Amino acid sequence: xxxxxxxxxxxxxxxxxxxxxxxxxxxxxxxxxxxxxxxxxxxxxxxxxxxxxxxxxxxxxxxxxxxxxxxxxxxxxxxxxxxxxxxxxxxxxxxxxxxxxxxxxxxxxxxxxxxxxxxxxxxxxxxxxxxxxxxxxxxxxxxxxxxxxxxxxxxxxxxxxxxxxxxxxxxxxxxxxxxxxxxxxxxxxxxxxxxxxxxxxxxxxxxxxxxxxxxxxxxxxxxxxxxxxxxxxxxxxxxxxxxxxxxxxxxxxxxxxxxxxxxxxxxxxxxxxxxxxxxxxxxxxxxxxxxxxxxxxxxxxxxxxxxxxxxxxxxxxxxxxxxxxxxxxxxxxxxxxxxxxxxxxxxxxxxxxxxxxxxxxxxxxxx
Amino acid sequence: xxxxxxxxxxxxxxxxxxxxxxxxxxxxxxxxxxxxxxxxxxxxxxxxxxxxxxxxxxxxxxxxxxxxxxxxxxxxxxxxxxxxxxxxxxxxxxxxxxxxxxxxxxxxxxxxxxxxxxxxxxxxxxxxxxxxxxxxxxxxxxxxxxxxxxxxxxxxxxxxxxxxxxxxxxxxxxxxxxxxxxxxxxxxxxxxxxxxxxxxxxxxxxxxxxxxxxxxxxxxxxxxxxxxxxxxxxxxxxxxxxxxxxxxxxxxxxxxxxxxxxxxxxxxxxxxxxxxxxxxxxxxxxxxxxxxxxxxx
Numbered sequence: 001x002x003x004x005x006x007x008x009x010x011x012x013x014x015x016x017x018x019x020x021x022x023x024x025x026x027x028x029x030x031x032x033x034x035x036x037x038x039x040x041x042x043x044x045x046x047x048x049x050x051x052x053x054x055x056x057x058x059x060x061x062x063x064x065x066x067x068x069x070x071x072x073x074x075x076x077x078x079x080x081x082x083x084x085x086x087x088x089x090x091x092x093x094x095x096x097x098x099x100x101x102x103x104x105x106x107x108x109x110x111x112x113x114x115x116x117x118x119x120x121x122x123x124x125x126x127x128x129x130x131x132x133x134x135x136x137x138x139x140x141x142x143x144x145x146x147x148x149x150x151x152x153x154x155x156x157x158x159x160x161x162x163x164x165x166x167x168x169x170x171x172x173x174x175x176x177x178x179x180x181x182x183x184x185x186x187x188x189x190x191x192x193x194x195x196x197x198x199x200x201x202x203x204x205x206x207x208x209x210x211x212x213x214x215x216x217x218x219x220x221x222x223x224x225x226x227x228x229x230x231x232x233x234x235x236x237x238x239x240x241x242x243x244x245x246x247x248x249x250x251x252x253x254x255x256x257x258x259x260x261x262x263x264x265x266x267x268x269x270x271x272x273x274x275x276x277x278x279x280x281x282x283x284x285x286x287x288x289x290x291x292x293x294x295x296x297x298x299x300x301x302x303x304x305x306x307x308x309x310x311x312x313x314x315x316x317x318x319x320x321x322x323x324x325x326x327x328x329x330x331x332x333x334x335x336x337x338x339x340x341x342x343x344x345x346x347x348x349x350x351x352x353x354x355x356x357x358x359x360x361x362x363x364x365x366x367x
Numbered sequence: 368x369x370x371x372x373x374x375x376x377x378x379x380x381x382x383x384x385x386x387x388x389x390x391x392x393x394x395x396x397x398x399x400x401x402x403x404x405x406x407x408x409x410x411x412x413x414x415x416x417x418x419x420x421x422x423x424x425x426x427x428x429x430x431x432x433x434x435x436x437x438x439x440x441x442x443x444x445x446x447x448x449x450x451x452x453x454x455x456x457x458x459x460x461x462x463x464x465x466x467x468x469x470x471x472x473x474x475x476x477x478x479x480x481x482x483x484x485x486x487x488x489x490x491x492x493x494x495x496x497x498x499x500x501x502x503x504x505x506x507x508x509x510x511x512x513x514x515x516x517x518x519x520x521x522x523x524x525x526x527x528x529x530x531x532x533x534x535x536x537x538x539x540x541x542x543x544x545x546x547x548x549x550x551x552x553x554x555x556x557x558x559x560x561x562x563x564x565x566x567x568x569x570x571x572x573x574x575x576x577x578x579x580x581x582x583x584x585x586x587x588x589x590x591x592x593x594x595x596x597x598x599x600x601x602x603x604x605x606x607x608x609x610x611x612x613x614x615x616x617x618x619x620x621x622x623x624x625x626x627x628x629x630x631x632x633x634x635x636x637x638x639x640x641x642x643x644x645x646x647x648x649x650x651x652x653x654x655x656x657x658x659x660x661x662x663x664x
Contacts, residue, residue: 052557079563091554095576104572105562 002063002082002159002192003028004049009058011044018044020216022058026209031186031193033203036213037239042196043164045213049194050085050162051078062160084158088165090149092137098124099133102152109156123151126188143174150185160192167202179205200240204228212236229349234358237287237351243315243326246288249355252281260352262286262366265300265320271352273364279354281361287351290315293327298344300325304335318343404634410627422634431610432618432635436642439594439614442529446593447586449533454540455582459570461541462548472545479538487602490531494518521611524604528612532599536592540585547581548574583654587647594643615639 004026011019019041026032034042047053049060051067054075060068062083067076078085092101102123106116124130127147137145146166153161166182167175183206186193197203203210204224212219212227220232231237237245250264252271260271260281271286295316302318302325309315314329318341327343335341348365404422408415426432457475461468478486493501496516505511517527551574559573597616600606606613606621613621615635623632 050561052560077563078557078561083561085558085561087554087558089552089554091552091558093555093572093576096572108562108564108568 003061004160004192004194005059005061006045006049007059007061009045009048009055009060011041011048011053012056017216019048019055019213022218024211024218024221026192026194029190029192031183031195031206031208032211033195033197033207033209034211034213035197035200035203035239036219038198040213041216042198042211042213046162046164046194046196049160050083051076051081052085082159084153084156084161086149086153086161086163086166088168090137090145090169092145092148092152094137097134097136098129098140098148101137101148102155105152105156119155120151123155126154126185127151142170143178146170146178150182154185154189158191160194161189163193163195165196165198168197168199175202182206201242204240210240212239214239230360230363231287231351232360234285234287234353237353237360241289243290243328245351246290246293246325247353248286248288248323248325250284250286252284252352254281258364260284260362265323265325267299269366271350271362271364271366273352273362274348275362277352277362279359279361280356281352281354283355285353285355285358286366287353288325288345289347289349290326290328292345292347292350293318293325294344294346295327295329295341296343298342300343300345302341302343304337304339304341306337307333307335309334316341400633400636403630404637406630408630410629415630418630422631423638426631426634426638432615432638434610435613435615435618438525438612439616439639442525442596442600442612442614443590443593445525445529446532446536446596447589449529450536450540450589450593451582451586453533453537454585455544455578457537457541458544458548458578459574461545475538475541477538478535479542481535483532483535483596483598484602486531486535487599490527490534490599491603494527518604519608521608524608524612528600528603531603532593532596535599536589540589543581543585544578547578551577587650590646591643594639615642 004024006022006024009019009022009024010017022041022045024045034045036042044053048055048068049062055068055070057070058068059066059070062081065076065081066072066074067081068074093104096104099120102120103116106119111119121130124133127150129144129147129151132140132144132148137148140148146169149166163182167178170178179202182193182195195203195206204227207224209222210224210227211221214235220227220236222230227236227240231240231245234247238247248264250262252263253261254277255261255270257276258273260273260277262269262271262284264286295318300320302320305317305319305324307314307316309332311332312330314331314333316327316329316333316335318325318327325343345366348363350364350366351360352362352364353359354361405417405419406415407418407421461472461475491499493499494517496502496518499517502511502515502517506513506515516523518524555573555577556569559569564572595616596614597620600612600614600617601620604612606617616639619632619635619639622628622635
């Protein structure tokens with residue numbers, strides 16, 4: 001079964017490097033999201049695997065077939081890579097009915113007529129679009145068009161399905177609905193999905209593994225919770241999670257292999273890690289997820305800056321001297337502004353970054 | 368409300384100059400054309416009177432008029448088909464891109480912006496039987512006989528004029544279709560690439576549906592322009608030899624400004640107008656019927 005391997009893949013547009021020496025292994029039946037800010041090279045990566053873009057250097061393998069190799073001059077056309085591609089704007093043929101849209105690709109693959117009919121019916125049932133069989137794309141809503149596009153893409157039973165921000169044209173409610181359907185579809189179709197998005201929440205919710213990129217370079221490639229809990233650097237920590245992680249500047253001094261004296265928020269604390277801390281600890285950034293900041297009591301004294309209730313949870317920003325600390329409280333509370341608010345930092349998942357390089361050097365607790 | 372009415376008056380005042388120009392130079396001549404066609408006005412006689420449909424009856428029973436009508440159709444159809452095919456072909460070529468296609472893109476409009484009289488003269492020169500470059504090459508390659516001339520027989524004269532007119536008309540198609548092709552979303556082209564369609568299928572199912580409205584409009588326009596075209600024929604063949612390239616517009620011109628039979632020319636131009644209208648309406652009806660058929664399946 002297909003396993004996609006990218007080796008030293010580089011893509012330059014003139015002098016601009018879009019993807020820089022990317023090495024990536026996508027295992028069979030994975031649901032990978034390529035995540036990153038716009039212009040980070042995620043779409044280019046996807047398009048290179050699909051064959052819509054030619055890499056400048058490197059080698060791409062899908063299953064047992066080398067589909068691209070710059071040194072051996074191999075470049076298999078997209079149609080022969082046995083893949084499906086879901087476009088952001090769906091790219092449904094406007095002059096064909098829903099049925100014909102789904103059947104068109106199969107006809108090109110020279111499937112027998114009877115099999116095409118069976119498969120199209122099957123796909124329409126799977127995506128619940130039977131009633132639109134004879135309609136044209138312009139007569140469908142965005143969500144329905146999306147379903148047709150998915151049906152069309154899945155119909156030839158591609159080994160791998162690529163999706164380029166497929167949900168970004170839908171309204172918020174529909175997007176959530178389609179998200180869960182896509183995840184379900186991934187299980188039902190038993191194939192590999194590669195999905196591009198700039199929405200970290202979408203990436204977290206869908207993926208079995210997130211490939212986070214920034215400025216053409218791969219930052220971290222791990223399951224969502226690992227990316228969330230153990231970000232390798234400041235960029236990853238900042239990009240993933242909403243509201244974003246608190247970053248507090250600190251100075252430190254080594255106390256032993258696993259412990260560092262930390263001076264932050266006007267207090268002297270001890271950072272304890274379960275593993276040996278490796279790196280320069282004199283200048284640090286301490287990363288604290290908002291859910292680890294407990295309001296109400298504690299040895300830090302802050303003042304409420306703003307409260308943003310969203311129903312299920314409330315984001316509270318607390319000013320502590322020059323620093324701003326964000327906290328997430330479960331449930332709905334509404335603090336008045338400028339209220340004195342003591343807080344504590346309770347977690348063994350506090351992250352210590354080296355300030356100069358931005359790299360994570362430890363995970364531990366503060367006391 | 369009062370404000371609205373005041374604004375309305377201002378609006379009419381603003382369009383008044385244009386309206387006057389239109390009335391004097393378009394509406395009045397058109398109206399007079401209709402009036403003239405029912406009279407026997409001629410510049411060679413003093414006085415004229417209303418003769419009803421006499422002009423029309425004369426013209427309809429005149430075999431020379433019908434010969435001109437059929438020649439007009441030959442001329443128009445050949446021009447529309449030729450310009451459309453060359454235009455679409457060159458648009459696709461430009462769209463595919465090749466070395467130097469950028470320069471061609473900006474130069475392709477030259478034949479179109481050249482005054483058609485100039486085009487006519489250039490082509491007359493190139494096709495001239497002794498010194499014309501095209502005729503000369505054809506003769507030296509032995510493709511045509513040594514006494515060959517483009518302007519001796521009707522069909523050859525007609526094809527010479529059609530060539531010139533096609534050369535003049537196709538860049539418009541080219542540019543319009545190319546512009547439309549450039550606006551085809553990249554997604555569609557890539558989707559077709561992924562579905563592994565052949566180049567012909569890509570044209571048939573992906574590109575053509577996009578450019579179809581443009582092609583339709585261009586065809587209508589080309590039909591009208593060719594049907595009315597007068598200058599290239601006038602310059603190149605002047606309707607000759609022996610009236611074998613005389614189209615309706617040449618005939619109208621000759622009737623009015625050579626024979627000074629203003630009323631007959633008016634009636635002829637009105638017949639021309641109705642023929643054109645009939646063709647366009649027929650095309651519209653046929654297209655609508657076809658659309659209804661393909662939607663109803």
